[in-house]
Amino acid sequence: MRYPAWKYVLIIFVLIISTLYALPSLYPDEPAVQISGAKAGTTIDQSILQKAEQILKNDNIVSHDNSFTNNAALIRLGNSTTQLKAQDALRRGLGDNYVVALNLAPTTPEWLQKIGAKPMKLGLDLRGGVHFLLEVDMDKALSQRMETSSTDLRRQFRDNNIKFNNLSLNNNVITVAFANNTDRDSAMSFLRRNSADFTQQALVNADGPIVQLTYTDARRQEIQSYAVNQNLTTLRNRINELGVAEAVVQSEGNNRIVVELPGVQDTAEAKRVLGRTANLEFRLVADQNDQYINSYTGKYNEQPIPAGTEVFAYQSLDSGRQLLLQRNRILTGERVQNASSGLSQDSGGAEVNITLDSAGGKLMSDATRRAVGKRMAVLFIENKQKISYVTDPTTNVQTEVRTPYTESVVINAATIQQVLGSQFRITGLSSPQEAAELSLMLRSGALAAPMYFVEERVVGPSLGQENIDKGILSTEVGFILVAIWMVVFFRLFGLIANFALVFNLAMILTFMSWIGASLSLPGIAGIVITIAIAVDANVLICERIREEMRWGASPKQAIVAGYDRAYNTIFDSNLTTFIVAFILFALGTGPIKGFAVTLMIGIVCSMFTAITVTRAIVQLIYGKRRNLTKLSM
Known part of the structure; x- marks a missing residue:
């Protein structure tokens, strides 16, 4: 009987690490x-x-x-x-x-925190978590899409030589004015052939014939459904970027989304990132900017601005500086395929590197080809809520009032030196943290419509504390009964297997803490099954050793043969179980993923403890004995 020294070193190292990093779970937050x-x-x-x-x-x-x-x-x-x-x-x-x-x-001792040890998170069903209810602004979703449609219509009319005097948008109604009825009929015929999104109404006003376009009911429902689904996808991407495990993101009703963050209550960053409905717009600086913006103070000089332009704050809301931009957008953040933050090599300031999709790259290329030498602005648009409190004079009860509003700031305006493609960078951000957050939001996808927090509350354990205590108690009783059974039937070998089980649990807690997984009740079920799998492996080894001794092998020969010949059976059975757990993880959601993660980690740990750890302990006990005639089993 010989055993490599490096395996002892490995076992001691893993034992120390597992013990240290499992300890924080004993200190509740x-x-x-x-x-x-x-x-x-x-x-x-x-x-x-x-x-x-x-x-x-x-x-x-x-x-x-x-x-x-x-x-x-x-x-x-x-x-x-x-x-x-x-x-x-x-x-x-x-x-x-x-x-x-x-x-x-955390209440974990400081010396454990310094080495990065932290307690394992518990899921919504065990500890609870935080529940957000967000409401999608459907009116804003329709108005944003209507703005895009009006811009597209203007371009389509020009590309197809359809004459019109003016095209305006007001209260989600596009009004197109024509010089005569012939031009109007031509435009209406074109729209019937090329777009089923609008209902048309031919009218006459003081300036002549017009046609008013509104979305059909089917198109409205399609936009609203898209807004909710797109926001669901974006929220899931942002939560994945934040690293929150086993979060629940699902729709509720026609315009609301529920977000539940299990096992954690640190919602400061999550709330800021999830609720920050920010988008980018790329626009050209108006040619008349210098005429309407004071070059010395940078402020708008309070005279009527030209049609088709808008005034926005420049660099920050508090700077007092402003810029005059064209109303038409080159493109928006929806076309961003990837975004990463970094530091500019030229100025050393924060920057965001942008990669557009193919359609966005073409739009950018076409727009900048005609505007070399002009300035292009990056407009950062953020939808927020202002919270105020109104006191009822009769009851003296304060009520929270949420008022939505929009902040629009030009964060960058640079001269176009050459035709831009699908890759470029944005500078002028105030800090690396702001650049990192902006790149996260662009990378995870644009929100189709603003969302506002309707409700934020702490979620208690959904199963009830009594059921949770019973679940944990049943696990403890099961573990104790298995340990007693192993000692009764296999004596010293059973005691060794029990030590390996404790070691196994410590390793599971350590790995789950490292990967940030949340332990839920299905996860506890995975741990219980892991205990059974680990015990089953040791039972196979012990029975194989007994069988070898019945066939006439010496105790040491039986130990070596028992471990070697039981290995293939243990490996095959664990591999098939691991494959099933992996399929559950790949296809499942929520609690099923939690069960699968715990089971996969437990299988890997049990293979190590049931074979390597127990073999090392048996070697220490029996390896040096010369006249060994009997085993305690």
């Missing part, structure tokens, strides 16, 4: 409130923490061990009830410039 900036580049300093502490003190809310983490203030509280009261008080006191989100503060 405590309720907290996290304060971060509404924008990625906002800095949280000591003054904000002091202001927050004063707000809580005024409301008789006790906090403790407050600290900074990742440019955010973390305020620890005694229980969940106090946590909700503190969130409400801080939201009122700090205003809209800060995100006040529910969180869980």
Whole structure:
């Protein structure tokens, strides 16, 4: 009986690592409130923490061990009830410039945190999580699509030599004015042949014949359905970018989306990124910009602007500078295929590298070919909500009022030096954090319509604490009974197998913490099955050793043969189970994925503990004995 020294080193190393990184799961997190900036580049300093502490003190809310983490203030509280009261008080006191989100503060000892050890997350059914309800702005979805349609119609009429005097959009109605009825009839005939999206109404006003175009009911429903589905896809992509495991994103009704983040309450970044309905528009700076914008102050000089142009803030809302842009868009963020952030080699400032799809590249190329020497602006459009509180004078009860509004800022305006294609970069961003967040939103896909938070609440364990306790208790009882059975039937070998089982559990906890997986009740079921699989492997080994001894082999020969000959059977059975678990992970969602992840990790760990670890312990006990005649089994 010989065993390589490197395997002992490997086992000791894995045992130490597994023990250290499984320890944080013994330290439960405590309720907290996290304060971060509404924008990625906002800095949280000591003054904000002091202001927050004063707000809580005024409301008789006790906090403790407050600290900074990742440019955010973390305020620890005694229980969940106090946590909700503190969130409400801080939201009122700090205003809209800060995100006040529910969180869980770790209680893991500092020396464990320094080596990156953190507790395993629990799913919605075990601990709960955070529930968001977002409402899609369908009116905005229709108006945005109508703007695109009006631009397309103007281009189609010109490309097909259809004469018209004016084309305008108002209240989701496109009005096209013509010089005579012949031109109007020609345009209506063209629309009937080439577009089934509009209902047409021929009218006459003071200026002559017109036609009014509105979307058909079928087209409206199609746009609304697309808006919800596109926003669902974008939210899933953004959540994947954030690294939240086993999140639930699903539609509710015709215009609402439910987002549930299991096992975590740190919603500050998630809320900012998920709720930030931002998009980009690429427009040309109007040729009349210098006539209407003061070159010294950079401000609009309050005279009527030319038709087809708009004035926007330049660089920031607070800068006081403005730019006059053409109303027509070259393209929007919907055409962005990929985006990454970095630092400019020229200026050292933050930048976002953009890759457009083929259609977007053609639009950009066509627009810049005709505009070399002119300036192109990147307009950043963000839809937000302003939260205010109205007090009822009769009941003295405050009601939260949410008012949507839009912020539009030109973040960059540069001269077009050459024809641009599908790849270019955006500079002029205020910080690397803002560049990273913008690239994340563009990379994960554009939202088809703005969304607003209708509800945010903490979700309690869906199964009830009593059912959870019973589930955990049944796992513990099952483990103890299996351990007793192994000792009774296999004596010392059973005791060794039990040690391997404990080792196996520690490894599972460590791996799940590393990958950020959430443990749910189906995950516990996966752990129970893993225990059965690991025990089954040791039973096969022990029975094989007994069989070898019945056939006349010496104890040492039986040990070597038992492990060697049982290996193929154990490997085959575990491989087939792993394949099934992988299929469940690939095709399943939510709880099924949680079960599959736990089972796959458990299978890999059980192969290591049931074969390698137990073999090493048996070698230490029996390997040095010269006159070995009997095994304790």
